[in-house]
Amino acid sequence: METIKIAFFDAKEYDRSSFINSNSNGEFKIKFYETRLSEDTCPLAEGFDVVCVFVNDDVNKAVIDKLKDMGVKLIALRCAGYNNVDIEYAYEKIHVVRVPAYSPYAVAEHAMALLLTSIRRIHKAYIRTKDFNFSLNGLTGFDLHGKTVGVIGTGKIGRIFIDICRGFGMKIIAYDKFPAADSGIEYVSLDEIWERSDIISLHCPLTAENKHMINAETMEKMKKGVVIINTSRGALIDSEALVEGIKARKIGAACLDVYEEESNVFFHDYSNHIVNDDTLARLISMPNVIVTSHQAFLTNEALKNIADTTFDNIREFFERDTCSNEICYKCANLANCNQAHEKKCF
Ligand code: NAI
Numbered sequence: 001m002e003t004i005k006i007a008f009f010d011a012k013e014y015d016r017s018s019f020i021n022s023n024s025n026g027e028f029k030i031k032f033y034e035t036r037l038s039e040d041t042c043p044l045a046e047g048f049d050v051v052c053v054f055v056n057d058d059v060n061k062a063v064i065d066k067l068k069d070m071g072v073k074l075i076a077l078r079c080a081g082y083n084n085v086d087i088e089y090a091y092e093k094i095h096v097v098r099v100p101a102y103s104p105y106a107v108a109e110h111a112m113a114l115l116l117t118s119i120r121r122i123h124k125a126y127i128r129t130k131d132f133n134f135s136l137n138g139l140t141g142f143d144l145h146g147k148t149v150g151v152i153g154t155g156k157i158g159r160i161f162i163d164i165c166r167g168f169g170m171k172i173i174a175y176d177k178f179p180a181a182d183s184g185i186e187y188v189s190l191d192e193i194w195e196r197s198d199i200i201s202l203h204c205p206l207t208a209e210n211k212h213m214i215n216a217e218t219m220e221k222m223k224k225g226v227v228i229i230n231t232s233r234g235a236l237i238d239s240e241a242l243v244e245g246i247k248a249r250k251i252g253a254a255c256l257d258v259y260e261e262e263s264n265v266f267f268h269d270y271s272n273h274i275v276n277d278d279t280l281a282r283l284i285s286m287p288n289v290i291v292t293s294h295q296a297f298l299t300n301e302a303l304k305n306i307a308d309t310t311f312d313n314i315r316e317f318f319e320r321d322t323c324s325n326e327i328c329y330k331c332a333n334l335a336n337c338n339q340a341h342e343k344k345c346f
Contacts, residue, residue: 001318001319003027003028003029004027004028004029004049004050004314004318005028005029005030005031005047005048005049005050006028006029006030006031006048006049006050006051006052006076006314007031007033007044007045007048007050007051007052007072008030008031008032008033008051008052009033009035009036009037009041009044009051009052009053009054009057010033010034010035010036010037010053010054010056010057010267011032011033011034012267014298014303015032015054015078015303016032018303018304018306018307019032019307019310021304021307022304022307022308022311023307023311027311028311028314030052031048036056036057036058037051037053037057037058037059037063038057038058038063039058039060039062039063039066042063042066042067042070043066043070045066045067045070045072046070047070048070048072049071049072049073049074049318050072050073050074050075050076050314051067051072051074051075051076052076052077052078052310053075053076053077053078053084053085054077054078054079055079055081055084055294056084056262056263056266056267057084058084058263059075059084059085059086059090060086060089061086061089064086064089064090064093064094065093067094068093068094072094073094073095073317073318074094074095074096074097074314074317074318075090075094075095075096075097076097076098076310076313076314077096077097077098077099077327078099078306078307078310079098079099079297079306080098080099080100080101080102081205081206081232081233082096082098082327082332083205083206083207083233087327087328087329087332088329090328091328091329091330091345091346092346095317095323095326095344095345095346096326096327096328097313097314097317097323097325097326097327098313098325098327099305099306099309099310099313099325100156100325101156101305102297102301102302102303102305102306102309103297103299103301103302103305104156104157104159104160105160105299105301106296106297106298106299106301106302107157107231107296107297108157108158108160108161108163108164108203109160109164110231110257110292110295110296111157111161111201111203111229111231111255111257111296112161112164112165114229114231114255114256114257114290114292115144115199115201115227115229115255116144117255117290118227118253118255118288118290119141119142119144119227119253120139120141121138121139121140121141123290124138124139124287125139144165144168144169144170144199145168145169145170146169146170146171147170147171147198147199148170148171148172148173148196148197148198148199149165149170149171149172149173149197149198149199149200149201150173150174150175150188150192150193150194150196150197150199150200150201151165151172151173151174151175151201151203152174152175152176152190152193152200152201152202152203152204152213153175153176153202153203153204153205153232154174154176154179154180154183154185154187154203155176155203155204157203157231158174158176158201158203158204159180159183161201161203162174162185170199172185172186173186173187173188173192173193173196173197174186174187174188174193175187175188175189175190175192175193176204177204190213190218191221194218194219194221194222195221195222195223196223197222197223197226198223198225198226198227199226199227199228199229200214200222200226200227200228200229201228201229201230201231202214202228202229202230202231202232202236202237203231203232204232204236205232205233206232206233206235206236210236211235211236212235212236212237212238212241213236213237214228214230214236214237214238214241214242215237215238215241216238216241216244216245219241219242219245219250219251220250222250222251224249224250224252225249225250225251225252226250226251226252227251227252227253227254227255228242228251228253228254228255229254229255229256230254230255230256230257230258231257231258231296232258233258234256234258234259234260234261234262235260237256237260238260239259239260239261239279239280239283240279242254242283243279243282243283246283246286246288246289252288253288253289253290254283254286254288254289254290255289255290256283256289256290256291256292257291257292257293257294257295257296258294259280259283259291261277261279261280262293262294264277265277265280265293266293266294267293267294309325313325317344321343321344322343322344323343323344323345326344326345327345328345328346330345331345
């Protein structure tokens, strides 16, 4: 079989090293492009068998048509979420695979890191002591022990986050569209999550149905001072409503690893620029908001798993009739579409 050629979009330094390491025997021919995949950059995939993309590459209808015309056989997502791919349109045109799990620990641990940083004011203390300011004024936090955390989405990451919270002696309530039977988790309605939680952490995928699930109306139902953590997808939260909720002192703190307009700014250095996004600038200006730029996945373990699984996905697709990590709109709508995962989706 001829060497499989991969056009790798939105390549960062850490991607290159992990993918080059995992391909040390030169099994695949990889061309790394710094640019994202879009309608304009699509021609760069000419002559390649696979495009490898990440969370902010825009795989819309026009891109899918062009890739198909060029003879690209596979879209290999090197991430778990696939809301940036029009999977319904891709059906029967081009196959899509993803890395469903690479290190759920990385993301769950980052969520807890953000929470602890925020409520114990570590971000403030770090800057103070760097400047030899040893005052404690304004650094008072609160214990996590005994607090109620509402976890939305109890899949791989949500469950690990729950375990971590249990270790802190927190009370756990959860909401999931498909609750896990016999998990011992106390499932409640979304309204109960809003009403009872001291901390709310989002661990569900972004879908058309749950876009802006945290909005002005749902924030109204929350406890005063609630802490919101989002390591899932930015558009789960209406960011403008969040700004208003914080200004009104209803929301006590926000820990955001994702942001709904992140594709315009995240992963780039704009330290010498004026950022045009007023909502993001306002959020970052607030002392009780912590923003990291979609960094939760970024551990050595996760990067190795992402590269290894992506190559396994590609190998499986070209060498066998199965495609274990394929995703199509049918399996996305039926949480456990076994039929689809026994062989290729179409
Ligand atoms: P998973 O597929 O294992 O779990 C997702 C859970 O959400 C499932 O239990 C599912 O039933 C539930 N769910 C689906 N629709 C829902 C809805 N409308 N409301 C409530 N629950 C719903 O996914 P995993 O691996 O735990 O990842 C969760 C999310 O984390 C991903 O969708 C992705 O958006 C995000 N993520 C973020 C990363 C980062 O670096 N910040 C890295 C990896 C994932």
